Amino acid sequence: MKKLDYLTRSQIQSIHKLKSDRNAQRVLKQMEEYLNVIKAGENIYYLNAAGRTLVNCDKVRKSTGNIQHYIMRNHIYIAYGCPDSWRNEMRIRSEGATKKDNVTCVADALFKRGDVYTIIEVDNTQTMKKNQTKIEKYRTLKQRGSFGMIAPNFIWITISDHRKSELERLSKGLNTKVFTLKDFRIGG
Template structure:
């Protein structure tokens, strides 16, 4: 079910999500599931549901080998770090007609706090700036706050310290945390 929710996973993410202590044991579990899984190597091996796997668990979303897999993998680090929230949803549409709609990589709620997750793997900073500006415009409408009491906290995960600092500056005025992949290793 974790692959249904998270699209792509590495073996170490599977271990952490399911509490599997050894890589050897995790490989054994994956071997037993091989009829339902597909994988490819992009530095690490990435696993995802094949057609039989999707049919078996009722997953409608088709995933294939893609260059975007690393984007999903780093997004999943936030899911794991925040305790695998039950409320986690991928690719949620936000915004209004006036501000324009945009897709956040993931959304979740812990207690009464809402979070929007953005994964920055190879995105141009100009694109990140546009997305942050959309969040700011959306916050100014007050629509989310009216319905939920407060605007969601924005969580970014990126690849380098330099990119972290750039994102922090761009997010000025928003409640925001920026992590690097190294923060979770």
């Protein structure tokens, strides 16, 4: 939870290979003094003050309306094998000819396998116009060689088939896979 912020019971179960729902519930019960829980369909867990102290975590999380963003991002983390190089909220920057030509983009997450970066983007409540702007920034960063010699992969997770189609259209020419949230339902 220090790394992923918020996790559903089924995500915890999957990451730690806890097999049955009953076993996962037993483990979470043993950890309850270190966790806060949000009841939202499937229980969502995050570290409380005691839990943050135990694992030396400075990041305070609260029950907010943005939790679904984290849960969606975690589905990708699990689906791609929980990469060790996974980093959340990473700033990618490229210097331009002038200061106003500088390009900065914050990826929801990224990881690297071999020499290839994979950039994760979550489309939950973002406007499609903002997604388009972000994709154009990624095109510029790619053209400027900000990722090295090998072009990055882009993974998007979104909430509907319509939004998936739009993201695929906007991402033409980039090595992009777009999934919907329903592709990653793992319980609950």
